[in-house]
Amino acid sequence: MASTALVILELVSAAISFILVRFMVKPYLWSNDSRYVGLPIGFTFLGVSYLFMGLTFYLKADPLADELKWVQLFTEVYAFAFLAMTYYFSGRELRPRRRLLWQFVFSALILAVIVTYFVIFEPFSSRFALPNYNLADRYISVFDIILATYVSLYTLRSHVSKPDAKTIYAPLGYIFLAFGEYSSIIWSLDSSFSALVGEYVIRLAGLSIFLFMSYQTFSARGPA
């Protein structure tokens, strides 16, 4: 019963993330600027990571669930890495040297994604000894929090520089995603029910904020 609820919550999170991709891709398509491509990629990875988490809850004792847990872990960290990278480069004019740096970071991330999945799945996984999952989960979640906090502070700075009630949604959404990660660490440490509920409530609240903001912007009649 509890695992069914977790599967549903993960699927709902994934569904919201995939709906958000439809909106997040627009800045890239309209500006034709490759720096913004990290936004839809980030939310796609976030959705895929929730989907994999749901699958691991569904499969439970199946050996495939162990591999999927690792995939989920790395997919989530790449999601936040793509988002952080997008924000880091979006505020800067791309002069030749910086453009080269952007291309290097973007290519390195893509390469890291490919290598990670090769390492996790057969036949390569047998050649690498993967560390303890719970320990890795904690460290990677801390890294997720750092990346999500960077994006939160970046968007918050942008809100503070030109205060507008409408620009508070993004920092709020990212802060909620960071707190969701924090709750997941607490849950992995003490297995408390409140931390588990907190993780899902905070995460869904964060994703809902993005969804609300996106619909509010694009469903407005005439210019928003």
Added chain:
Amino acid sequence: MKKLARRDKMKIYRDILSVIQSTEKNEKIILTRIQQKTNVPFDRLKAYISELGELGLIQNESSPRLTEKGQQYLSEYEKVREFMKRMGLAYQGES
């Protein structure tokens, strides 16, 4: 002197369409007026006007008028810009 940010094509399209939209319906739009308002060299402006015509965003290239598709383009452009602002993303195409 402050250096102006380089505009991307979408922003130039938007600037041209905005000038056309802001002109009174019974007023004749001449390309030199659009050129002055958008600050685009005349030869490039003619190429842009031709592209906008091919895309169905304007009609009558000698004295252009916005089509319904052109109106939708402007509306959608403003929404995307607003979305980027709300997402805390800086848009380098803006001057």
